[in-house]
Amino acid sequence: MTSSSTPHRTALSVNVNKVALLRNTRHLGIPSVLRAAEICLQAGAQGITVHPRPDERHIRAHDVHDLAQLLKSWPQREYNIEGNPSHNLMEFIRQVRPQQATFVPDSEDQFTSDHGWSFPQDAERLAPLIAECHVLSVRVSLFMDPLPEAMAAARAVGADRVELYTEPYAAAWGTPQQDAELERYRAAAQAALDAGLAVNAGHDLNQDNLAAFVRGVPGLQEVSIGHALIADALELGYHATVQAYLACISEGCNVHIQD
Ligand SMILES: CC(=O)[C@@H](O)[C@H](O)COP(=O)(O)O
Numbered sequence: 561m562t563s564s565s566t567p568h569r570t571a572l573s574v575n576v577n578k579v580a581l582l583r584n585t586r587h588l589g590i591p592s593v594l595r596a597a598e599i600c601l602q603a604g605a606q607g608i609t610v611h612p613r614p615d616e617r618h619i620r621a622h623d624v625h626d627l628a629q630l631l632k633s634w635p636q637r638e639y640n641i642e643g644n645p646s647h648n649l650m651e652f653i654r655q656v657r658p659q660q661a662t663f664v665p666d667s668e669d670q671f672t673s674d675h676g677w678s679f680p681q682d683a684e685r686l687a688p689l690i691a692e693c694h695v696l697s698v699r700v701s702l703f704m705d706p707l708p709e710a711m712a713a714a715r716a717v718g719a720d721r722v723e724l725y726t727e728p729y730a731a732a733w734g735t736p737q738q739d740a741e742l743e744r745y746r747a748a749a750q751a752a753l754d755a756g757l758a759v760n761a762g763h764d765l766n767q768d769n770l771a772a773f774v775r776g777v778p779g780l781q782e783v784s785i786g787h788a789l790i791a792d793a794l795e796l797g798y799h800a801t802v803q804a805y806l807a808c809i810s811e812g813c814n815v816h817i818q819d
């Protein structure tokens with residue numbers, strides 16, 4: 561098949577939620593969220609992601625501000641703060657002004673993120689919040705299911721990017737549905753690009769399924785990875801683990817250009 565695409569490097573943003581989750585089980589301050597972020601940045605991660613949920617089960621308000629301070633020493637790296645803009649997210653955005661805000665339609669007590677925004681139902685309340693982020697010079701990414709037909713609406717409310725919710729892809733990995741599921745994400749990403757959106761992705765990505773996703777999804781700007789990466793780091797250490805994930809991205813990005 562003749563294909564050509566300009567190889568570009570998909571950025572890795574490490575989500576440190578699960579470091580905070582472990583830290584919160586004692587009043588000792590270890591493992592340090594800041595130390596985890598610093599080692600991941602030193603290892604080459606292009607950004608740090610947090611999802612400060614209203615119940616503070618893992619990332620707490622002080623973590624958000626402490627990481628903002630740390631990232632001032634890493635001007636080329638990005639800070640991505642996730643959350644529901646109808647809950648506590650916007651106050652963090654106003655105070656911290658990260659490079660990116662990822663809007664996620666989670667309820668306050670949700671076990672984990674498990675779906676994207678719905679259009680047209682969510683459009684009216686998202687548009688002014690996206691506009692406010694833009695006034696604050698904060699890029700907005702909308703957490704979305706891989707639905708090509710939803711991408712134009714995401715762009716119409718002002719989003720800069722979408723983050724494709726990748727749990728269904730991860731769940732299909734290693735099953736007969738693997739290729740068909742990847743095709744769903746390819747089509748959704750292409751529709752997002754056609755609508756003028758950039759494409760992020762995340763949730764349950766890991767060392768097994770990452771390279772194929774990067775290779776198969778066009779124009780992937782960023783993957784945010786936390787749970788599996790931090791689990792791997794318990795065995796390999798943060799530095800080696802980040803480098804292993806960067807290697808998976810490189811493997812996926814080495815697309816072959818055929819004229
Ligand atoms: C939006 C998303 O898929 C994840 O970034 C989210 O942060 C996971 O939240 P938990 O770490 O609380 O499961």
Ligand SMILES: NCC(=O)COP(=O)(O)O
Binds near residue numbers: 765
């Ligand atoms: N947006 C996805 C993210 O930040 C991390 O998700 P996961 O790797 O913890 O599932």
